[in-house]
Amino acid sequence: MATILRRPHTVARTSRHLLDAASLSQTLARRPASFPRPPFAYACSRSYATPKKSDQKGKPAKGTEHLYGKSSPMSSPQPPSSTTPATPTPDAAPSQPPPTNKLEPGMDKLSQTEEENLDYIIDLVKKGMPKSMAQELDAVASRLKKEGVPTEMHEVMKEVMEKGMSPGRAAKLWRLTGPLARQHVEREKEEQAATPQQKTSSDPGPQQNNIKGEEGPRPQEQEQQGQQQRNSGEEGQQKKKDGQKKKSEDMFANMTEIKFDMSNFLVSAFVAYLLYRLVVPTENSREITWQEFRNTFFDKGLVEKLVVINSNRVRVYLHRESVAAMYPESPAAQAGFFYYFSIGSVEAFERRVDEAQAELGIPSSERIPVSYHSETSWSNTILAFGPTLLFIGAILYLSRRAASGAGGGQGGIFGMGRSRAKKFNHETDIKVKFSDVAGMDEAKMEIMEFVSFLKEPGLYQKLGAKIPRGAILSGPPGTGKTLLAKATAGESGVPFFSVSGSEFVEMFVGVGPSRVRDLFANARKNTPCIIFIDEIDAIGKSRAKQSFGGGNDERESTLNQILTEMDGFNTSEQVVVLAGTNRADVLDKALMRPGRFDRHIAIDRPTMEGRKQIFNVHLKKIVTHEDLDHLKGRLAALTPGFSGADIANCVNEAALIAARTSEESVKVTHFEQAIERVIGGMEKKSLVLSPEEKKTVAYHEAGHAICGWYFQYADPLLKVSIIPRGSGALGYAQYLPGGGADAVLLNMRQMMDRMAMTLGGRVSEELHFDTVTSGASDDFNKVTRMATAMVTKWGMSQKIGYIYYPDSSESQEAALTKPFSEQTGRTIDEEVKRIVNEAYEQCRELLVEKKKEVGLVAEELLAKEVLSRDDMVRLLGPRPWESKGEFDKYFGGGSTSPKQTEEGLGKNPGGIGDNAPSDAGSGSGLPPGLARGPDPEGAPSLYRREQ
Numbered sequence: 021m022a023t024i025l026r027r028p029h030t031v032a033r034t035s036r037h038l039l040d041a042a043s044l045s046q047t048l049a050r051r052p053a054s055f056p057r058p059p060f061a062y063a064c065s066r067s068y069a070t071p072k073k074s075d076q077k078g079k080p081a082k083g084t085e086h087l088y089g090k091s092s093p094m095s096s097p098q099p100p101s102s103t104t105p106a107t108p109t110p111d112a113a114p115s116q117p118p119p120t121n122k123l124e125p126g127m128d129k130l131s132q133t134e135e136e137n138l139d140y141i142i143d144l145v146k147k148g149m150p151k152s153m154a155q156e157l158d159a160v161a162s163r164l165k166k167e168g169v170p171t172e173m174h175e176v177m178k179e180v181m182e183k184g185m186s187p188g189r190a191a192k193l194w195r196l197t198g199p200l201a202r203q204h205v206e207r208e209k210e211e212q213a214a215t216p217q218q219k220t221s222s223d224p225g226p227q228q229n230n231i232k233g234e235e236g237p238r239p240q241e242q243e244q245q246g247q248q249q250r251n252s253g254e255e256g257q258q259k260k261k262d263g264q265k266k267k268s269e270d271m272f273a274n275m276t277e278i279k280f281d282m283s284n285f286l287v288s289a290f291v292a293y294l295l296y297r298l299v300v301p302t303e304n305s306r307e308i309t310w311q312e313f314r315n316t317f318f319d320k321g322l323v324e325k326l327v328v329i330n331s332n333r334v335r336v337y338l339h340r341e342s343v344a345a346m347y348p349e350s351p352a353a354q355a356g357f358f359y360y361f362s363i364g365s366v367e368a369f370e371r372r373v374d375e376a377q378a379e380l381g382i383p384s385s386e387r388i389p390v391s392y393h394s395e396t397s398w399s400n401t402i403l404a405f406g407p408t409l410l411f412i413g414a415i416l417y418l419s420r421r422a423a424s425g426a427g428g429g430q431g432g433i434f435g436m437g438r439s440r441a442k443k444f445n446h447e448t449d450i451k452v453k454f455s456d457v458a459g460m461d462e463a464k465m466e467i468m469e470f471v472s473f474l475k476e477p478g479l480y481q482k483l484g485a486k487i488p489r490g491a492i493l494s495g496p497p498g499t500g501k502t503l504l505a506k507a508t509a510g511e512s513g514v515p516f517f518s519v520s521g522s523e524f525v526e527m528f529v530g531v532g533p534s535r536v537r538d539l540f541a542n543a544r545k546n547t548p549c550i551i552f553i554d555e556i557d558a559i560g561k562s563r564a565k566q567s568f569g570g571g572n573d574e575r576e577s578t579l580n581q582i583l584t585e586m587d588g589f590n591t592s593e594q595v596v597v598l599a600g601t602n603r604a605d606v607l608d609k610a611l612m613r614p615g616r617f618d619r620h621i622a623i624d625r626p627t628m629e630g631r632k633q634i635f636n637v638h639l640k641k642i643v644t645h646e647d648l649d650h651l652k653g654r655l656a657a658l659t660p661g662f663s664g665a666d667i668a669n670c671v672n673e674a675a676l677i678a679a680r681t682s683e684e685s686v687k688v689t690h691f692e693q694a695i696e697r698v699i700g701g702m703e704k705k706s707l708v709l710s711p712e713e714k715k716t717v718a719y720h721e722a723g724h725a726i727c728g729w730y731f732q733y734a735d736p737l738l739k740v741s742i743i744p745r746g747s748g749a750l751g752y753a754q755y756l757p758g759g760g761a762d763a764v765l766l767n768m769r770q771m772m773d774r775m776a777m778t779l780g781g782r783v784s785e786e787l788h789f790d791t792v793t794s795g796a797s798d799d800f801n802k803v804t805r806m807a808t809a810m811v812t813k814w815g816m817s818q819k820i821g822y823i824y825y826p827d828s829s830e831s832q833e834a835a836l837t838k839p840f841s842e843q844t845g846r847t848i849d850e851e852v853k854r855i856v857n858e859a860y861e862q863c864r865e866l867l868v869e870k871k872k873e874v875g876l877v878a879e880e881l882l883a884k885e886v887l888s889r890d891d892m893v894r895l896l897g898p899r900p901w902e903s904k905g906e907f908d909k910y911f912g913g914g915s916t917s918p919k920q921t922e923e924g925l926g927k928n929p930g931g932i933g934d935n936a937p938s939d940a941g942s943g944s945g946l947p948p949g950l951a952r953g954p955d956p957e958g959a960p961s962l963y964r965r966e967q
């Protein structure tokens with residue numbers, strides 16, 4: 021016992037084993053609760069009881085044998101041999117054994133039954149334990165037997181035995197175990213102090229065994245033993261006294277150390293037992309039927325009383341002593357075991373009981389008492405409290421997390437207010453350098469200044485120059501804004517905090533500003549450093565615009581906090597704030613003023629040269645044996661309007677396609693397939709067109725192709741296909757934009773040719789079929805938008821003149837009221853119609869003239885599904901107009917004359933049926949900013965800036 025007490029870890033292990041033992045429910049469930057039967061005489065059995073037949077003893081009542089298989093309600097499974105109690109005899113005295121020890125006042129000796137129960141439980145939990153621990157448990161049991169238990173505890177135990185466990189009784193027992201445990205410890209210590217010699221005796225007690233068995237003696241005990249051996253030898257009396265003094269000090273230390281653990285141990289043992297009883301609830305009760313109840317107990321006069329519980333169950337209280345005498349093997353003879361049966365209604369039950377008693381002729385004075393109880397089961401209680409407990413648990417968990425994570429006032433409730441910014445360590449995480457960012461030389465130049473500021477701040481400060489606080493990088497998605505910011509951190513060798521604007525926005529008020537504060541506080545601790553706020557428009561939208569329709573206070577205060585933090589920077593604090601956005605136009609002006617985001621760096625989609633460089637960066641990462649110079653030029657020419665991210669995606673797609681066909685290296689065809697996929701979407705093999713539909717698509721695409729081939733300012737065709745792609749695009753035609761030349765302006769002729777080419781599909785349908793289809797709606801959309809822009813924005817209509825009318829996407833006023841009068845509106849309509857009609861006439865004229873060629877191309881398309889530029893040259897001869905830019909260099913001949921003009925044209929996948937919102941719809945002739953998907957034209961960039 022003492023050794024358990026000295027070792028908290030041993031106790032912990034013991035407790036764990038107890039719990040383990042309790043969870044062995046499968047095995048244990050089959051074990052009966054073999055509480056010994058109370059050895060009372062069965063004198064209480066009623067006189068009207070059915071005469072006992074000796075041959076019936078221990079057997080089930082007639083007709084009920086089958087109910088329990090081999091066992092009957094009367095039979096009990098084999099109790100554990102170690103605890104099988106002696107069969108009580110009717111005349112056995114129920115009294116306690118004569119006391120051998122004098123008990124302390126307030127202590128009760130355990131009765132024989134209780135001692136046997138204790139032995140049984142100890143046996144139960146000892147299963148699977150190391151021997152040493154089992155011995156410890158035995159020691160606990162023997163002490164309990166020897167010294168008894170407090171009277172109060174004893175009474176509660178009796179109640180539990182009789183009435184079962186209840187939360188109130190459990191709490192009482194819990195409360196009483198603590199003092200008992202302490203008392204045991206003190207006794208143990210006293211005994212050890214009184215008989216020191218016993219420790220060194222040749223017959224070690226269980227405690228000593230435990231020490232050796234587990235871990236060997238502790239240094240203190242080794243010392244004690246050594247000292248005692250010396251004492252028994254020639255050492256003097258003084259040494260002996262010293263040794264004893266030291267030992268008692270040690271004991272005292274141990275005693276104070278283990279008090280808590282001992283009570284823990286007892287409590288755990290108790291809880292383990294409770295758990296066991298919870299897990300194996302059937303051990304104490306068993307359901308029977310009314311017939312079994314009647315035949316086995318009622319008719320034999322064994323029933324003491326009946327308790328109706330919750331109006332649906334009846335608990336049967338038996339005369340245990342009589343049951344034990346009649347059925348010695350039955351669990352019903354054990355204290356605390358009850359049979360119960362279910363009833364439909366209380367009235368029916370009462371009637372049945374009355375009838376049964378009347379049948380047996382029981383006089384009314386001796387009728388079996390029936391009482392009524394309502395009980396809440398433990399499981400119900402747990403279920404009822406479950407949600408509340410879960411809730412409290414969740415709150416505790418969250419608040420602990422907040423307390424541990426916040427590390428101070430910044431955390432706010434549950435750490436909500438802490439910044440979500442990811443910190444990249446400059447030494448390990450940021451490997452990006454400016455050399456990884458291809459193209460955008462001007463942007464790099466501008467941002468380079470921040471690098472030199474972070475590297476050599478003195479250079480600027482000594483001249484009195486104020487260091488710029490930050491820069492906004494704006495541009496379409498995927499153009500490398502984040503990459504550039506990372507490269508800036510990589511080059512300057514400082515930590516980099518990256519956060520998205522949307523991460524400041526939360527449903528709780530005050531979280532946004534709190535996160536901003538936290539972010540900047542973190543940054544200040546790590547100076548010099550760079551903060552990058554991506555998608556800053558999520559919080560930095562113009563406050564004036566937000567207020568329209570209610571506004572958003574939370575977002576506004578987050579923005580205000582950013583402004584304040586940026587103002588609050590000390591000029592010598594080397595924190596640079598970079599922000600990325602796709603919509604610089606919607607940002608609040610206050611963000612852009614000097615002293616905050618001083619610089620505005622626009623990053624546009626890459627030019628031909630930029631694309632070449634980006635391809636160069638990404639091609640290095642994959643295996644290809646192509647001539648890199650030629651390849652990157654060709655691919656750059658094929659991908660006008662692609663952003664850096666599109667290019668990275670294309671290269672990766674190409675590698676995937678090559679891998680799918682188990683190629684050794686990635687070839688040009690793989691890249692071209694990848695580009696087609698990025699532009700037009702996946703081929704839709706599942707979409708099977710009828711022959712008529714296919715013919716219509718072929719003539720539609722042929723119409724576009726012929727226009728592109730013969731109009732001087734239209735885009736030269738590169739490829740045309742009638743394999744459906746993406747969502748809704750039935751045909752697909754790829755045009756080459758001015759040989760890759762990055763044109764920045766579109767003149768009126770180009771626009772007219774583009775519009776005429778876009779209408780080529782429908783005109784071809786009209787010329788070759790009786791009727792037309794719905795597939796050209798997207799073409800009309802593009803043409804209309806371009807014609808409208810010509811009239812309302814580009815001053816290309818004499819009737820409207822040189823006036824700019826913003827559309828609804830550009831200004832809120834325009835969204836509410838048209839910026840022109842009714843009269844002007846009508847004139848605009850007329851002018852748009854006129855321009856579209858002119859384009860139509862131009863197209864029709866050409867296609868009537870080239871009707872034969874349209875037929876040729878369409879038939880070839882029907883046969884081959886895909887036509888390349890070479891096929892077109894084969895069918896139609898060389899294109900009558902010269903190629904532009906580096907077209908011939910990358911795509912071979914096909915044109916008749918040398919370079920002539922510098923124009924930017926786009927691919928036009930505006931095939932029939934691509935009215936659906938597909939990427940393939942990023943068609944020709946769209947005014948800047950109106951195209952969807954990868955912008956096909958280099959040209960419109962100028963217009964975008966003007967808008």
Ligand SMILES: Nc1ncnc2c1ncn2[C@@H]1O[C@H](COP(=O)(O)OP(=O)(O)OP(=O)(O)O)[C@@H](O)[C@H]1O
Binds near residue numbers: 504554
């Ligand atoms: N100039 C470039 N050079 C090399 N790779 C680039 C370039 N631009 C973009 N990329 C590639 O595109 C990927 C995405 O770029 P990034 O995340 O920087 O775009 P972004 O402009 O920040 O986009 P968003 O506006 O959607 O946040 C990069 O990881 C890189 O692989």
